Amino acid sequence: xxNAIQNTNNDQPILVLTANGKTGKRVAQRLENQxxxxxxGSRSAAIPFDWNLPETWGPVLxxxxxxxxxxxxxxxxxxxxxxxxxxxxxxxxxxxxxxxLLSGRxxxxxxxxxxxxxxxxxxxxxxxxxWFNQNFSEGEFLDMVxxxxxxxxxxxxxxxxxDIDDIAxxxxxxxxxxxxxxxxxxxxxPRLLTFAQAVESIAKASGRDLQYVPITSEQFTDALEDQxxxxxxxxxxxxxxxxxxxxRNAHVTDGVQEALGRPARDFDLYAQNMAATGVWDVDSLxxx
Numbered sequence: 001x002x003n004a005i006q007n008t009n010n011d012q013p014i015l016v017l018t019a020n021g022k023t024g025k026r027v028a029q030r031l032e033n034q035x036x037x038x039x040x041g042s043r044s045a046a047i048p049f050d051w052n053l054p055e056t057w058g059p060v061l062x063x064x065x066x067x068x069x070x071x072x073x074x075x076x077x078x079x080x081x082x083x084x085x086x087x088x089x090x091x092x093x094x095x096x097x098x099x100x101l102l103s104g105r106x107x108x109x110x111x112x113x114x115x116x117x118x119x120x121x122x123x124x125x126x127x128x129x130x131w132f133n134q135n136f137s138e139g140e141f142l143d144m145v146x147x148x149x150x151x152x153x154x155x156x157x158x159x160x161x162x163d164i165d166d167i168a169x170x171x172x173x174x175x176x177x178x179x180x181x182x183x184x185x186x187x188x189x190p191r192l193l194t195f196a197q198a199v200e201s202i203a204k205a206s207g208r209d210l211q212y213v214p215i216t217s218e219q220f221t222d223a224l225e226d227q228x229x230x231x232x233x234x235x236x237x238x239x240x241x242x243x244x245x246x247x248r249n250a251h252v253t254d255g256v257q258e259a260l261g262r263p264a265r266d267f268d269l270y271a272q273n274m275a276a277t278g279v280w281d282v283d284s285l286x287x288x
Contacts, residue, residue, distance in 0.1 A: 012065035014175055015096075017041035017049060018072050022134055023102060026168035027068055027175075034176065039064060051083055057090055066098040066175045067091055069117070074236055075103055075110035076244075084113040088120045096122060098181070100174045102167070103128040105186060106249045114184065125174040126184040130162045130249060133189070133270040136202060137279050140237070145202060145280055151213040153220045153241045154195040158250040160188035161198060163265040170259040185255040190264050192250060198267060205271035206280040217242055 014031055018024045019040035028038045041049040041060055049060045051072060061067070069087065071080050084101070091099060101117045103110045105128055114126045135141050144150040167187055174180040193201070196212040203210040215223075217238055224234045256264035274280065 011037060013037040013039040013063065015039045015041050015060060015064045015067045017068060018070040019045065021070060021072065022132060022138060022164050023167050023171065024068070024070055026164060027171050030168055030172045031175070034172075036176070054086065057087055058094070061091055061094040061096060064091075064094065064096055066100070067096055068171055068175060069099055069101045071102075071113070073233065074107075074240075075113045076107045076239055077109075077232070077236060080109060081112050081116070085116055088117055088122070092120060092122050098122065098175065099124045100171055101126050102171070104244070105130050105188075106244045118182065118184075123181040125180045125182070127167060127170055127174065128184060128186045128255075129167050130160050130188045131245075132164050132167075133161045133267055134164045136198065137274045142279075145199075145208075145210065146282070148209060149211050149213055150195070150199050151215045151220075151223070152195055153215055153217045153238075154245055155214050156194050156196070157245050157247055158192035158194055159245065160190075160192050160249070160252045161267050162187050162189050162256075163267075163270050166256050166260075166264050170256065173259055180259065183259070185259045186253045187255040187259075188249075188252045188264065190252060190266055192252060193267055201268050201271045202275070202280065205268070205275040207275075208280060208282075 014036055016024050016028045016031070016038055019028050019042050028040060031038045039047065039060065043050050047060045048056050050056050069084070071084060074080070075084070088099065099117055099122055101114060101124065103114050103126055114128070117124045118126065132139065136145055141150060170185055170187060199210050199212040202208070220241070221234055221238060224237065256262070
């Protein structure tokens, strides 16, 4: 679709879905720092939004100029495509002029969602990301890092981990600048790392004695079940480790450079910055 006029009217809000999530909170903060009016899309917001309650979608889209679309828990789950289709239709009907969709690399289901958004009657940009650096500091792997043992069914597969701050910068550019419509930005870090190498980087930066232990999918599932993790989330994690982390994404891209004109941040820099905050200190275990 041809480039749309970007949001130069700060009275028109930009809707950030999953605004309390890893990328959403960063995107919202950057937009507010630019003086943009942000509408937070979350169940606890002034105008509540819930992916599982379609009756909440209309009110939150009213008067919105652009939308950052993040589907939770992941575009890979079966109901994601219909939800993305329905929200996209409603957004167009509501007068939204730009959609930016967060997607994942190597996920066939996610790519179906991407194509629907790209083919809709609205300007759009796809931000297709690799595994997040921040999974180790504010996500699924943090407790493992704090325990000293990161046990995952990742073997020695290489992954070009991406810094969420790079994702947020690309999303904000796509929402507020011309020249990004119709683009699919595939975002990776600047180099490939195994999970063992990522853990080694965190250990060096934090001064912690950390160990990466490769385990089987069955062992991983058993551990999650012992922790009473919901069955649907166990399915998703197993899908990501067995279907997506199979080597298909073991290459870097220049998506950050293409979108922003600068290289992606390196994992070592992420590890150093996070270690400086104390997030991986053993004391962090208290109350965690």
